[in-house]
Amino acid sequence: MLPAVIVGLMLLSLTSGENPAVQVILNNKGLQYGKHVGAGWIQDILASVTLPDISGKHSIGIFGSVGYTLTGVTITQCDFPEPSVEFYQNATGFKTSVSGLSVALTGGWMTRYGLIHDKGTFNLALFNVDVTSVVELGNDTNGRLSVSSVGCDAQVGDVDIQIQGGQRWFIQKVVDHYKGQITGEIRSSICPHLEESIAMLEQHLQAMNVSFDVNQVVTLDLPLTGLPVVDASSLNLGLKGEFYSIKTPTEPPFGAKPFTVPKQPGYMLSVGLSEFTLNSASYGYYSAGVFQALINDSMIPRFSPLHLNTSLMGPYVPQLPKMFPGLLMSLQVYAREVPLFSFLPGAVYLDLQGTVKAFAIQPNGTQTPLFKLNVDSLLSGKVWIADGKLKGSMALNNLTVTLASSEVGTFKTDAIQHFLLMGSSFLMPKVNQMLGKGVSLPRMKHAELVNTVLEVDKGFIAVSSDAQVLKTD
DSSP: OOHHHHHHHHHTTTOOOSSSSEEEEEEHHHHHHHHHHHHHHHHHTTTTTEEEEEEEEEEEEGGGGEEEEEEEEEEEEEEEEOOOEEEGGGGGEEEEEEEEEEEEEEEEEEEOOOOOOEEEEEEEEEEEEEEEEEEEEEEEETTTTEEEEEEEEEEEEEEEEEEESSSSSHHHHHHHHHHHHHHHHHHHHHHHHHHHHHHHHHHHHHHHSSSEEOOOSSSEEEESSSSOOOOEEEEEEEOOOOOEESSSOOOOOOOOOOOOOOTTTTTSEEEEEEEHHHHHHHHHHHHTOOOEEEEEEGGOOTOOOOOGGGGTTTSSSSHHHHSSSOOBBBEEEEEOOOOOEETTTTTEEEEEEEEEEEEEOOOTTTTEEEEEEEEEEEEEEEEETTTTEEEEEEEEEEEEEEEEESSSSSOOOOOHHHHHHHHHHHHHHHHHHHHHHOEEEEOOSSSSEEEEEEETTTTTTEEEEEEEEOOOO
């Protein structure tokens, strides 16, 4: 009954004992919505189901036994009441109950009694079928979500079978005589079929990936970090949420810290994202050598007041035009430490510690080292969700430039720092204009997020949202 709910969680869609960096919480509101959608989905499915052939034998005392086959069995009508679904703490899972289910079926029958063969059609109706199922959630050794049936009970109130064609008077008498036995066989077959469906869902879950290559540089690891946590109103899945460099997959020199996502029962689901996840991505890119660039003068806009030419660098490095007049320059820019994010209530901070190495390009193409600057900055930003998009803004809180080493003698860095601050004041409005446009929230194949809100807390970002199934998909 709950495949749609469980798979939906996995699509948000996963080693043990470590703090999760990502938490996915399904609230009771989401469970009840999933139940409602699932009930309608099952109702539609049942309308087009053809059941497999059913064969068996019934003893008729001293006369031996009659073999029978029911074939081409289809559902012609189904009164499928909306089930009751609840979080079930005793089994760390779900308890589902369906009461008062009625189904009408039709098909063909064939009998074999010695050399006598007969056939015809039948109409079968099941009345007041009650089914209760308990599903337990867990995790396997690879961190995948697991699901298993730990309890099932089925009751059939009544069965009515009407036979047409052939020697129906004889077959009808046999059916009427063994009606109780037939009812028992139908009742005893319900739970095995339900458990088979749950086992098929388990096979799908075990085939799901828990690591995903984001691009050619980093991969995202999303195994469960422990058993799912179920209470009376929610299900919490803790995921590792760590990025690795594909070339050098090493652990960062920091770990995920525990955090608690505030409960939001007014929303269907909540997702908590630790600052560790972003910082592990930053470490992965840093380890892969992505945070570096080589800049030459052809990359500087023509309208810039500063160009990479030793003769034009006099206002910033006075001795440079005298020692290396009229030479083009190149800059090697790289992060000397891992750029780190930190989350505080209402704001996101990014600490950047970079280095710039300057070179003079000689006429023969060789590059002569000139000086090395450390450029450290602290950026702060805000993020929010509006109009179905993730939007943001950013500000430069601090920027300092210091001379790390020099082959041309010491010089003050105040003028360079002032120039960079002026450049940032020109650049930031353009950046914020782009951030203000936002990016659309990701959507799953069959659902989209609606009524989404975002809050930044100490150490993590919490996103709470409702979901809406897209029936057109």
